[in-house]
Amino acid sequence: MKKNNNLLEVPNINSSDAQVKNIIHKIKDNLFNSYYKSSKSEYLCVCSGGTTSGCARNGLITLDLRKEYNQIHLEKEKNLIKIGGGVIMKDLMNYLEKHNMTFPTGLSKLPGAGYLLTGGISPMSRRYGLAIDNIESIKGYLGNGTFISLEQNSLNSAQKLLWEGLKGAAPFLAIITEIGLKTYQSYPIQIIEGFVNDNELSKIINLAEGFPENLSLQWIYAENIYIYIFAEIKNDSDNKTTKNYLKKLKKFTSLKIQLYENYNQINFFPKELDLFELNKNNHSEVISLLGGNLKDDIQIFINCMREIIKNKPNKSCYVASQQLGGKTKEFDDKTSFFIHRACTWKPWIYAAWKKDDFKEKEIVLKWMNESWKKLKIFFPKIHLAQIHNHLDSHEEEVYLSFGERLSELKTLKNICDPESILPPL
Numbered sequence: 001m002k003k004n005n006n007l008l009e010v011p012n013i014n015s016s017d018a019q020v021k022n023i024i025h026k027i028k029d030n031l032f033n034s035y036y037k038s039s040k041s042e043y044l045c046v047c048s049g050g051t052t053s054g055c056a057r058n059g060l061i062t063l064d065l066r067k068e069y070n071q072i073h074l075e076k077e078k079n080l081i082k083i084g085g086g087v088i089m090k091d092l093m094n095y096l097e098k099h100n101m102t103f104p105t106g107l108s109k110l111p112g113a114g115y116l117l118t119g120g121i122s123p124m125s126r127r128y129g130l131a132i133d134n135i136e137s138i139k140g141y142l143g144n145g146t147f148i149s150l151e152q153n154s155l156n157s158a159q160k161l162l163w164e165g166l167k168g169a170a171p172f173l174a175i176i177t178e179i180g181l182k183t184y185q186s187y188p189i190q191i192i193e194g195f196v197n198d199n200e201l202s203k204i205i206n207l208a209e210g211f212p213e214n215l216s217l218q219w220i221y222a223e224n225i226y227i228y229i230f231a232e233i234k235n236d237s238d239n240k241t242t243k244n245y246l247k248k249l250k251k252f253t254s255l256k257i258q259l260y261e262n263y264n265q266i267n268f269f270p271k272e273l274d275l276f277e278l279n280k281n282n283h284s285e286v287i288s289l290l291g292g293n294l295k296d297d298i299q300i301f302i303n304c305m306r307e308i309i310k311n312k313p314n315k316s317c318y319v320a321s322q323q324l325g326g327k328t329k330e331f332d333d334k335t336s337f338f339i340h341r342a343c344t345w346k347p348w349i350y351a352a353w354k355k356d357d358f359k360e361k362e363i364v365l366k367w368m369n370e371s372w373k374k375l376k377i378f379f380p381k382i383h384l385a386q387i388h389n390h391l392d393s394h395e396e397e398v399y400l401s402f403g404e405r406l407s408e409l410k411t412l413k414n415i416c417d418p419e420s421i422l423p424p425l
């Protein structure tokens with residue numbers, strides 16, 4: 001147990017080292033009085049899974065939702081689960097597993113509601129959509145203190161824009177205390193995984209751009225390259241198509257096939273693979289990009305990756321990617337504030353430095369920004385899964401995330417959070 005009451009115990013090391021002004025656990029009426037804002041730049045940090053550098057900041061108050069908003073309730077006959085705004089994906093998935101159900105969670109079970117509200121890209125998204133595509137109801141408080149309770153199927157015209165805003169941009173508008181999610185029957189999963197070289201990675205990316213919706217590719221490029229091809233086997237057709245791809249993958253002799261009873265049993269990028277250094281003495285930032293099929297540019301992209309990795313300033317830095325497509329491309333840009341529906345790849349750049357080494361921090365952030373610049377030709381958009389209002393890149397990230405919907409979002413922010421109680425846009 002930490003002795004210092006001004007430290008928040010969370011997975012993100014930047015946040016767990018932050019000297020917060022205060023930690024509160026329950027939303028009371030007076031929370032929305034701006035009495036605690038001693039300056040214009042103060043705002044309330046909200047913590048669910050605590051996996052980002054935005055859930056705690058020096059000198060700011062954190063609302064930690066994990067204790068008071070951790071309820072999980074399954075309405076099995078409706079295939080609907082209602083969870084609190086402080087529930088982490090591990091607890092959601094363990095609960096669902098007992099009922100032979102599942103949900104398209106991401107590559108880690110550590111994230112909390114931030115995963116669900118900022119988009120939520122899963123290896124299963126190509127079949128089931130993003131996490132936001134599976135939100136049926138939302139309860140919470142707008143930044144102006146108004147309690148909201150919205151259901152997808154009974155929205156009035158005044159609520160429609162807010163509903164869209166909460167799906168993809170909720171952290172700027174509201175504190176979400178309950179989310180209703182569609183759930184799915186669980187099926188067996190095949191994983192084809194292993195170390196590959198960059199030449200093999202380029203061939204596998206090429207193959208993946210033609211995948212059916214039950215398959216997705218995820219890769220990490222660190223000291224070495226490791227890939228996961230995810231396949232859900234729901235029916236005979238899945239079995240048949242997956243077998244066809246397995247034949248094509250046979251030539252990559254380092255890949256092995258693993259069978260899992262369900263999605264919850266998979267542990268992506270485990271420590272044992274020693275892909276990157278998970279160092280508690282490091283601080284880090286992550287930036288998530290979005291782009292379309294690489295098509296004929298795969299080889300140029302691989303050359304670019306080679307250079308990025310060659311220049312990484314700290315052993316822990318890496319670039320990894322997830323694959324979108326299928327169902328995620330079917331939704332209209334207008335259904336949410338995750339507007340880049342045409343995208344296929346979500347690479348993210350993980351930049352880490354020794355936590356008290358400010359010189360190294362500068363070098364590492366420069367590497368992150370330069371790598372982003374190089375990758376922009378392939379992946380010009382942003383997935384705002386991490387809020388970087390403390391970094392110079394914030395404004396550009398916000399613009400590249402919300403694009404043509406940014407002015408609507410600014411209007412929503414002015415209505416829902418006029419005093420900027422919540423993180424600034």
Ligand SMILES: Cc1cc2nc3c(=O)[nH]c(=O)nc-3n(C[C@H](O)[C@H](O)[C@H](O)COP(=O)(O)OP(=O)(O)OC[C@H]3O[C@@H](n4cnc5c(N)ncnc54)[C@H](O)[C@@H]3O)c2cc1C
Pocket residue numbers: 045046047048049050051052053054055065085086105106107108110111112113114115116117118119120121122170171174175176177322385386387423
């Ligand atoms: C190991 C790891 C793996 C990941 N894998 C994936 C992946 O596969 N796919 C993917 O899409 N993303 C992935 N992410 C990114 C992650 O989903 C996002 O960064 C997400 O925002 C983290 O949410 P959190 O609740 O854990 O973090 P927090 O730091 O607690 O919250 C993040 C932000 O969301 C806001 N927020 C959180 N909860 C609420 C709430 N209830 N109401 C209002 N605002 C809230 C907070 O303001 C905060 O700034 C991964 C992250 C990690 C660390």
